[in-house]
Amino acid sequence: MDVLLVERAIAGDEEAYAGLMAMAGDRLLAIAYRILRDLHRAEDAVQVALVNAWRDLPTLRDPDRFEAWLTRILVRACYVEADRSRRWNANMRVLPIDIPSTSDPMSTVADRDRLDRGFRRLPTDQRAIVVLHHYLGWSQPEIARALELPIGTVKSRLFYATRALRAAIEADDRATSAERPA
Amino acid sequence: MTTDSDLDRQIQEYLQSGPAELSDRVLWAARAQLSTTHRRRARLAWLTPWRNLEMSQSTRLLLTAGGALALVVAIGAGILGGTGNRDAGQHPSASPPTSSGSPSNPAPSAASSEPQSSVFPIPTYPAQSAVPLTATWDTSGGAATKLGLPEMAPDGRIWASSCPESAFRILTPAGKLAETWGPPAGDPHHFNFSMPNGECNGAVAFAPDGGFWVLDFGNFRVVRFDRDRKYLGSWGRFGSGQGEFAHPNDIAVDTVGSVFVADDVRHEIQVFTSDGVYVRSVAAGHAGPFLSTNAEGWVDTDLLPDGRPGLTEYKPDGTYQGGIDMPDLIPKPLGITHDGHGNLYVVGLTLIDAPSTLVRFIAPPGGKQDVWNAGGIAVAVSSAGDAAYVLQASGETIAKYVIPAP
Numbered sequence: 001m002d003v004l005l006v007e008r009a010i011a012g013d014e015e016a017y018a019g020l021m022a023m024a025g026d027r028l029l030a031i032a033y034r035i036l037r038d039l040h041r042a043e044d045a046v047q048v049a050l051v052n053a054w055r056d057l058p059t060l061r062d063p064d065r066f067e068a069w070l071t072r073i074l075v076r077a078c079y080v081e082a083d084r085s086r087r088w089n090a091n092m093r094v095l096p097i098d099i100p101s102t103s104d105p106m107s108t109v110a111d112r113d114r115l116d117r118g119f120r121r122l123p124t125d126q127r128a129i130v131v132l133h134h135y136l137g138w139s140q141p142e143i144a145r146a147l148e149l150p151i152g153t154v155k156s157r158l159f160y161a162t163r164a165l166r167a168a169i170e171a172d173d174r175a176t177s178a179e180r181p182a
Numbered sequence: 183m184t185t186d187s188d189l190d191r192q193i194q195e196y197l198q199s200g201p202a203e204l205s206d207r208v209l210w211a212a213r214a215q216l217s218t219t220h221r222r223r224a225r226l227a228w229l230t231p232w233r234n235l236e237m238s239q240s241t242r243l244l245l246t247a248g249g250a251l252a253l254v255v256a257i258g259a260g261i262l263g264g265t266g267n268r269d270a271g272q273h274p275s276a277s278p279p280t281s282s283g284s285p286s287n288p289a290p291s292a293a294s295s296e297p298q299s300s301v302f303p304i305p306t307y308p309a310q311s312a313v314p315l316t317a318t319w320d321t322s323g324g325a326a327t328k329l330g331l332p333e334m335a336p337d338g339r340i341w342a343s344s345c346p347e348s349a350f351r352i353l354t355p356a357g358k359l360a361e362t363w364g365p366p367a368g369d370p371h372h373f374n375f376s377m378p379n380g381e382c383n384g385a386v387a388f389a390p391d392g393g394f395w396v397l398d399f400g401n402f403r404v405v406r407f408d409r410d411r412k413y414l415g416s417w418g419r420f421g422s423g424q425g426e427f428a429h430p431n432d433i434a435v436d437t438v439g440s441v442f443v444a445d446d447v448r449h450e451i452q453v454f455t456s457d458g459v460y461v462r463s464v465a466a467g468h469a470g471p472f473l474s475t476n477a478e479g480w481v482d483t484d485l486l487p488d489g490r491p492g493l494t495e496y497k498p499d500g501t502y503q504g505g506i507d508m509p510d511l512i513p514k515p516l517g518i519t520h521d522g523h524g525n526l527y528v529v530g531l532t533l534i535d536a537p538s539t540l541v542r543f544i545a546p547p548g549g550k551q552d553v554w555n556a557g558g559i560a561v562a563v564s565s566a567g568d569a570a571y572v573l574q575a576s577g578e579t580i581a582k583y584v585i586p587a588p
Contacts, residue, residue, distance in 0.1 A: 014216050021212060025204035033200045040497050042201075043208045044478060050212040055219050115196045134190065135197040166189055 006063040009054075017057070021050050024067070028074050034131045035078045037120060042078075049077040068146040075128045075147060082124040118168025126161035129154060211438045218390075330375060330384040330399070331432060331472075331517065332562040332571050332580055336392050340562055340571050342580060343384025348373045348400070350386065355569065357582060363411070371413050374400030382577065387435040389456075395441055397433040402426070404433065404443060404458065417458030422448065424460040431471040436479040436498075444483060446471035451481060453500075464500035472560070474518040474526070476545070482526060484515040491515055493528060511553060512538045517560035521567035525588050529561040529572055537575055542567070544588055556583045 002023075008016035028049060032042035053073050060069055119127065132138045132146070140158065144151040184192075329351070330343030339360060340353045349364030365371040375384035377400055385397040392409030403418035418427050429447035436442070439456035442464070451464040451473055470485030479498035486492035486505045491514050494505040508515070512530035519527050524545035530538045537557030544550040558572035558581070568587040571580050 012221070014213075017216065018209075018213055021209055025209055026202070029204040029208075030200050034197050039201055040499065040501070043205060046204060047208050047212045050209075051215045051219055054212075054216050054221065056222050059222050115192060119196065130193065131197060134193045162189065162193075165193060166184060169184055169189070169192070 003063045003066075006060075006066045010057050010060060010063065012058075017054055020066075024070060025050075028070070031071065031131060031135070032074060032078055032081075034135055035075070035124065035127045036082060037116075041081050045074065045077040045081040048080070049074040052077065068142075071132070072146050072148065075132075078128065079124050114169055115165060118165045121168070122161050122164055126157045126164075129157045130161045130165075133158060207438075214438055328382040328577050329573060329580065330382060331560040332573055333386050333388065333519075334562045334564060334571070335388050335394075336390060336565075338564065340580070341386050342573070343373075343375045343382075343386070343399075345375050345382035345384075348375045348384070350384075353580075355564070355582075357580075365413075371405055371416070373398045373405070376400050383431060385431075385433045387433045387441070389435055389439060390437065395433060395435060395456075397430055397443065399430060402428075402430060404430075404441065404454070406457065415457060417454070418443075424463075425452070425454070425458070427452075432473050434473055434475045434481075436475045437477045438479070440475075440479060442473055442475055442481060444469055444471055444473040449485075451483060451496075462500055464496050465494065465502075468494065470494075470515075472516055472518050474520050476520045476524045476526070478524075482518050484518055484528070484530075491530075493518070493526075508541070511541050512557070514538065517558065517573070519561055519563055521563045521588070522565035523567055523588055525567055527561055527563050527570065529556070529558045531557055531559065531575060535575060540570055540572060540583065540585075542585075542588070552585075554583065554585060556581070 002020075005016045005020050009020055025046065028046045029042055032045040032049075033039060036042045036045060049070070053070050056073065060066065119130070122130070128147075129143060132143045133140070138146070140154045141151060143149070144154045147154070328345040330345070332340050332342040334340055335352075338355050340355070341350045342353070343349075344351045344362070347362065347364065348367075349362050351362055352360045354360050364373050373384060373396060375398075376382055381399075383397075383399040385399070386394050387397075388394045393414075394407055394409075396405045396407070398405050398416075398418075401418075402420040403416050405416040406414040408414055417425055418430070420426060420428065422428065427443065427445050427448070429445055430443050431446045432444040434442045435456075440461065441454045441456060441458075442451050443454070444451050446469070449469050450466040451469045453461040453464060455461060464481055465483055465485075468483075468485060468487045468489075470483045470491075473481060473483045475481050480503070481496045481498075481500075483494050483496075484491065486494055486507060487502065490507065491509075491512075492505050492507045493515060495503040497503050512528060513533045514535075515528050515530040517529045521527065526543040526545065527540065528543075529540045532538045537555075540554045540556040540558075540561065542552040544552070556570065556572055558574050559577065560573040562571045563569065566587055568585060570583045570585055572583060573580050
């Protein structure tokens with residue numbers, strides 16, 4: 001990330017920040033999508049994160065940490081978006097409709113992916129840790145620093161998430177074995 | 183049994199697939215909000231030591247605990263809890279309602295000329311009974327004025343299309359007619375809010391900066407103006423193609439300037455750029471006559487996908503999100519709008535066209551609902567969500583309801 005651009009953005013240069021948005025946008029969407037598993041909600045989270053980051057940029061003291069700092073803002077936006085979606089879904093009765101869905105090209109793939117079922121059952125905070133660790137390749141201390149969490153919290157979330165994903169896979173294995181004719 | 187390394191590999195493979203790049207639409211939408219976003223000041227970081235990464239954890243803890251202690255001491259000393267002049271600081275709206283206006287603060291004439299009870303009382307909140315907005319429309323000539331869909335402008339005034347003159351009646355929030363506006367007859371941009379069969383309608387949608395788009399119902403077109411009411415362009419004609427209308431009924435605009443037009447003969451919502459370039463159709467075959475969009479571009483319409491009355495929501499790209507069947511609340515939902523907080527309001531009629539209810543869905547929908555006995559055929563609400571302006575079933579008057587802010 002261009003530190004000069006970050007410094008100009010901190011000083012209030014919208015053009016500089018627009019450049020940072022363009023550079024960071026794809027990466028942010030990739031992270032948000034993997035946490036939320038829904039393209040539109042991920043886009044919403046990215047948009048909120050970009051605006052919130054602009055609002056909070058004057059409080060960023062170290063321009064070198066911009067990327068990690070922006071990731072933390074995005075993860076928080078994902079928490080809010082996931083909560084918003086959950087409350088909406090809890091009350092909305094989805095009625096049958098015959099128009100084809102174009103929202104999530106991954107859905108047909110996801111239906112075949114046993115990991116997906118387990119991942120979608122994880123709380124959002126555990127999903128975020130899994131994505132940062134396994135997708136971005138961040139170490140647990142790096143995650144703790146970026147998200148401002150105690151290292152123990154990161155470790156426990158990753159532990160419980162991994163255990164749940166393992167259980168989902170192995171439960172599927174057992175179900176498959178049980179359904180197989182003798 | 184899956185080994186740890188196998189599991190890690192499977193998770194990493196699972197996380198590999200995903201979207202390649204962020205849509206320009208999202209970047210534009212974020213960019214559009216920058217200039218209106220109030221930025222934090224750097225020094226405020228010192229007021230939130232628990233968020234300051236540069237301090238050690240013990241320092242952050244110490245400063246946070248010290249701040250909390252100081253706050254407790256301040257409260258204990260009565261600095262924050264003093265009651266010396268509490269009444270003087272009370273918000274005017276918190277005062278109990280009086281039965282008549284004092285000389286220094288006279289009640290609005292429209293309200294004083296009407297019964298103190300509302301047209302359709304709101305039994306849930308008797309202390310804030312609704313106030314009829316006005317029965318004092320300028321109806322010179324004796325003929326009642328047929329009104330179209332009311333809409334609140336960014337300056338707080340209410341615009342409602344009026345049929346006889348094919349212009350807008352613009353009212354103050356207190357119900358006083360401020361002006362009647364529209365391009366004069368003979369002007370190429372003169373509106374036509376009447377159909378030959380006697381139908382009357384017309385609608386307007388405002389951008390946050392005051393620019394607006396008029397749904398010119400009888401001319402099957404959308405006309406765009408800037409905040410100074412300078413003509414910027416128009417599009418549309420009768421037809422079934424893209425950018426054409428058969429029975430355009432309602433219009434809305436989102437915060438990035440996308441324009442949505444509901445057509446209840448074509449049963450679809452067409453989405454355009456701010457200057458009229460067709461983008462897509464939403465709810466094709468399923469759209470009702472009324473619509474509203476929230477700040478994020480989510481679209482609500484008043485027809486369920488199976489053709490029954492109800493409320494249906496679509497994502498910004500037109501993907502179906504879900505529907506609410508609410509026969510007990512509003513048998514025939516009609517007008518829909520959002521307030522500045524994103525809360526959704528719906529009004530409608532009973533099956534025999536009597537006023538039904540006004541329902542507020544607190545954003546995000548599903549959290550809470552408020553229901554008032556204040557039905558009608560269309561509604562506009564204040565940005566704060568504390569007043570609703572409901573077009574009555576007659577289509578001739580608008581009633582104002584003071585409702586609790588969300």
